[in-house]
Amino acid sequence: MKQKRNYSLTAKERKAKRYAEQNKTPYRVSASGGNHVAKPSSKSASGEQAMLRDQRQTRRSALIVGGVIAVAVILIIVALITPVILFVINPYRGYKDVIARFSLSNGMILEYVIDEDEYDTAATNFIFLATNKYFDNTVFYDAQGGWLRFGGYESQPTDGSSNLSDYKRSRHHAQNTDYCKNFSALPNNRFNKVTDKFGYRLRADSDGKNKNMLERAGSLAYRYNDTATEFQFYYGDFAETVPGEIKGIECTMVGHALNDDTIKNIQAIARTAKLNTSISSGYQWKPPTPTIKIESVKVYNLNDSKWKNFDFLKYVNGNDKNGSRRLTSWVGIN
Secondary structure, three states: OOOOOOOOOOHHHHHHHHHHHHHOOOEEEOOOOOEEEOOOOHHHHHHHHHHHHHHHHHHHHHHHHHHHHHHHHHHHHHHHHHHHHHHHHOOOOOOOOEEEEEEEOOOOEEEEEEOOOOOHHHHHHHHHHHHOOOOOOEEOOEEEOOEEEEOOEOOOOOOOEOOOOOHHHOOEHHHOHHHHHHOOOOOHHHEOOHHHOOOEEEOOOOOOOOHHHHOOOOEEEEOOOOOOOOEEEEOOOOOOOOOHHHHOOOOEEEEEEOOHHHHHHHHHHHOOOOOOOOOOOEOOOOOOOOOOEEEEEEEEOOOHHHHOOOOHHHHHOOEOOOOOEOEEEEOOEO
16 A cells, blocks of 8 residues: 655745735645646636726826815815905005095004095196105194195204295105106106206185085195195194184195094194294294104095006196186296
8 A cells, every 4th residue: 555645835836825825816726736827817807807997097096086075175265265365455445435545653644535526626636646646755844724745855843934835944845856767656857956846836626615525524636726735634623713714725625534534634733733943034934743744645446547558738728617727837948
């Protein structure tokens, strides 16, 4: 009787067996005595392919859902910050009127409605100067007789003069050669000398001289008769003793305060005004103290059809709504 022989598994067979166990395929002994791993059935292969397809579909679905969520989050963020951005660009977006916003060195804000339709000549002059930064970094130079005045003074007056149009009493844009030369909104080649740029005088608007409007707290007026660039806010009298010269100043309306806070602010500024004792003759200036600067004036809600390519020289040589020429004179223009 032959003795049954036992064969231990070779390394190759052990490897094949492990592979079979891992892949759940039967480990068979061949008829020739060899060992091999059975090939996966077609049914098993189809299941694996289906599983892989499911995995790929799951990944695609996850990516789509993630993308949708990301887009939704972005849209929500845009919806939240857009009003903030629009407010920063134009805090008066909901108003139909032109609004001027004065930012002052003492932290105050003054907000004015500019009545461009009602007081076309004076309001347009103000907007033209403001949009070209004429009032930026200038001072309030006087507060008396119910009026707080500004318009091109780079510093407070320091000497006396009986001539209201004498800008030599302080440093003023109109007499500052460098400033006038760089004021590109008025071309240098149109003037005999650059300091003639602000030598114009304009006609008053037909309804702008209404005293009931001019002497209403919060009104903004333009001194049209002897200046080109000086304006004033009416704040109320405070029972002041008014010098006779103030009564002779002719003004035309430009606009009015947007809110009560603006009126309270100009009244507070006016109450700080003290007589300038360094002026020994002529007009007795009462500037606010300490000096308050207009840091910037920004204008909102402008009509693009008028202002996009605005030509001030052409405009003032035209006629107002009553058919009268807006410009009465301009010294030194070519």
